[in-house]
Amino acid sequence: MTDPYIEAHRDAIDRRIALIERTARQLAGDHADLADFAAGHEYFGLHFRDGGWVLREWAPNASAMHLVGQLSDWQVRDDLAFQRLDAHGTWELRLPADAMGHGDLYRLHLQWPGGGGDRIPAWARRVVQDPDTLIFNAQVWRPDTPYQWRSDPFTPPQGAPLIYEVHIGMAQAEGRVGTYAQFTAEVLPRVVAAGYDTLQIMAIPEHPYYGSYGYHVTSFFAPASRFGTPEELKALIDAAHAAGLRVLIDLVHSHAANNEVEGISRFDGTDYQFFHSGDRGRHVAWDSRLFDYGKPEVLHFLLSNCRYWLDEFRVDGFRFDGITSMLYLDHGLGKAFTSYDDYFNANVDEDALCYLALANQVIHAVQPEAITIAEDMSGMPGLARPREDGGIGFDYRFAMGVPDHWIRLAKDTPDEQWHMGGLWFELNNRRHDEKTISYTESHDQALVGDQALVFRLIGDAIYDHMHRDDRHPQVERGVALHKMIRLITLATAGHGYLNFMGNEFGHPEWIDFPRPGNNWSYHYARRQWHLVDDPDLKYRQLDRFDKAMIALARQWAVPGSAAPRLLWEHDEDKILLFRRAGLIFAFNFHPTRSFSDYRFPAPEGHYGIVLDSDDGAFGGHGRVDHAVDHVTLPEGADPHIIHRLSLYLPNRTALVLAPQGSS
Template sequence: MERTLNIIKHDLWLEPFEEAINGRYRYALGKKSELTNGGKQSLSDFATGYLYFGLHKTSKGWVFREWAPNATQIYLIGTFSNWKEDQAYAMTRLENGNWEIELPADVLHHGDLYKLIVHWNGGCGERIPAWATRVVQDAQTGIFNAQVWDPQTPYVFKTKNFKPATDPLLIYECHIGMAQQEEKVGTYNEFREKILPRVAKAGYNCIQVMAVQEHPYYGSFGYHVSNFFAASSRFGTPDELKELIDAAHALGIAVIMDIVHSHSVKNEVEGLANFAGDPNQYFYPGARREHPAWDSLCFDYGKNEVIHFLLSNCKYWLEEYSFDGFRFDGVTSMLYFSHGLGEAFVNYADYYNGHQDDNAICYLTLANDLIHQVKVNAITIAEDVSGMPGIAAKIEDGGYGFDYRMAMNIPDYWIRTIKDKIDEDWKPSGIFWEVTNRRKNEKTISYAESHDQALVGDKTIIFRLIDADMYWHMQKGDANYVVNRGIALHKMIRLITASTMNGGYLNFMGNEFGHPEWIDFPREGNGWSCKYARRQWDLVDNKNLLYHVMADFDADMLKLLKGVKSFQTTPVQEIWHNDEDQVLAFQRKDLIFVFNFNPKKSFTDYGFW
């Protein structure tokens, strides 16, 4: 008799769907057994494609390998061949659609550029290798090429055996390129020198770095990835990224990567879209190939070679760069054939109605299994808006193995409240329910806003609260009612969100001090300006302005929450709410939090029990 999985024991409403839950669990176990040769090797042993494919230095010179089953011939081209096909650099076809070429040591040198010319029946084209670990763009032509990266003195990590602090996990979501004050694209080195000290001083113990994987269009925020194994060269070199991560570890700050395995850019030369004349080598066939909302392509998670590629990608970033884990982007899009578009997700049947991609669910389960094999203390976070049960439950309990899920209902709630409700309609009972509404036994990352709310077309919380008055009344002594109200609510929203967390808390870079305006990356429509793709640190540094008041509060808030051992795992006990007075009180351990959301009344000697 099949045992009842803990995910069902913990939530009896799942009992009607036990067969589907068990089926997904068995499917993941079966696929793992298949990939590991019946358990004769580990999943970590399987996920080593980056050590075989791509360009590697050997004792005799160089070896390069690529998977391209539909190719009829492949040539390595580059500076060494004057960018022309040469029979001396023709690759040899091996088994299973793999190709290989061995080269003498003096053919390639550190910094050389290269790519492939791939032939197939009916055509050919230039391609950047799928497993390239360094890709650069020519400043004049805009053309991307792979680059040999073989420095004489490779970077060696100084901080050994780093263990992330997760009591609680306090995440500073950041983007390397837009982290600087100057109107330009920032670098790994500048982030390490100028921004890491700010993160440490503010009290965050983890940075979540966006846009690491190489992407052709800067304005995609890094979500249209072309080269999955290449750290974006627009911010600097691989060694400079490693030094940044090492420096963060020395400060006690974990570094997790915003990894994109939910889709891929459509570019053919730079990306995987039509790698060897086969549009489905990496991607689903038919109507499922293209994402209808993102103008991108969807991986075929049912192909073992694709699973190998993506699992190897996870291991590569952990091993090569010493990342501490990942925030998986677009998980909802992966889980459902509809990508979650137009779905209401109003009851449990919506998660088990046969409209889910069991291949993707299996891949995510295996990815979490692998990541925690490679690094036992790794952090994995799922960005899922649907509320799929078990996302952040243990695999052996019938879950998908993520450590945390994003509490995506909370920022949506705050936006709706600020936009649609007058102050008198902010009801504490509704607020408390929203910030504590989560699945039992699944940890979440609570947040009031992330980068999503800071983009053009949306507004940050502070901008919604204060709007144009931010331009005229943020000087000390010149604040008006709108500014004072906005700053007070900015603090309260953050405190009630963070103090009710059951795992971790996240903030986007600069929002802790109420960074004004929006994020707008360089594009044709703004004259390719970086004016809005940066952070104005001078505002918070200027003590004559009120931005530092919000930053000071944020730092004190984090210090308070970190000062209580296991704060995030202790029960949140409501003491009192009165929707008419708009007063809320709750307790965690020895801390009592009292909020007055009433816009007109202060209360003296207010009693609650």
């Protein structure tokens, strides 16, 4: 790693590298490599093998295990008793082919010293909820015709990812849970038309509480059945691939749901099978269980889970959720990371760090073109550096300070007081030896109790003044800033950009899933696509700008190019001008002042406007003449001195200029 502050902690880094390498060797054992070891999903769980059924689970503390379900009228029977294969705690049951059929429901009944109870198999691939009793059960899933992949092989798009973050359930407009099939038919075409090249899907692994946003996982190998069947999820991914989009899913290995019957907490009667025992095994703030990443069986489970989604559903990578919580024993709660000592002291869970490195090793061995993204707010160095450089191996990390800064500005500071130098610093404050993905707002910034950025900017006027001909001042301000904020975030993004579905067109209000506090309403757990479909509303104009912005970023490969170079910054004028990927980006954040002849240093040449946030098509005032040939002029008589460009910069407007004759 090239960070000069790292050298003082070389001993800690060497110790971590040694732990990673030693653990990888120990886990792989007789296997050819770690990826072969991470295939537990092909051994554990329910499988149809050699003309019959075989079901295996790991439960070291269990004294007996039985299969119960529709085949036994939910009664414990001796002929459905598992055999313990070894002292390690592997249990196995073999049944003839006619014992169970596609769609049958089942679960396990375990006994352990001092008690017993029903459990959903930890390795179950299909779990469903009875709509009347609300009880969860595993389900035999063996359709007559296996899914036939059409987009095979798939070559992911090259370059920096432009990510469209989605939630299947809330991706539709009706007050109900959306489905994989509905998303494929109705929403996926919108993503393709918007120009994004990557889908990032939330809440795929099974979670019993819809309002957990998918973060309280109970069945790690089962795609959420409330959205449809595994085949329908595969069809969604297949259709995305056919359209040229890679597909990422959220992987929640930072914690697990507390649930004991439908989850894996106290699966074999102990609180320490998968998790740390006692207080260390419980995340009080999240009301969830914490994995013991030092346990080989836990590593087998989680690493196999990584491979499972790659093998079975052909996903193209993962966003690893809650990395900060994993990395620190205090979970980083309420902590300001102000010193490098914070990254290398006894508060760091080096077993968790080791797991993350091994997960990246497995993922990239199975699918070399897969991408992994770390969601870490602490700034832990090396997360997105290659293993050979002493890093953990993620491909990208999120620039989580950027959306936080935008929310703070929108919430606490009038835009006439926004400090241009501070803004430039925040947008570019990242580890330059690690790839980062920037965003204005993800789903996090729009949750209940907070507000989407557009709602912060416009307020209640969004309900009555979004007609394209309505010039309400608060709406005018919000629409102008919404475009500028998104463009400058994308233009300064290190190596990728993310947007949450609907935010590109200024989706109003917040996100709130059905819960007791809102009388189980779906009103805020949906996307109001009719707003952007209405040509008479400003939402359509914001959407049109986002499409143009994304198209420009793709054409010029803006994220991923060399870092932006500041040309001019003036706080009193509220001006930021910079150059990147051959383009000149000009921002006038001043609320009232326009500049008719603003001069600033620029590379010699002729420039033409290729994007104008004030364009009437984007809800602007159309004050800029796009036909003007902007020519740099030397300052003084000596042609070798600095050249300057002169621009008309209307207030609250962003312009992008390209060298003329370029494409």
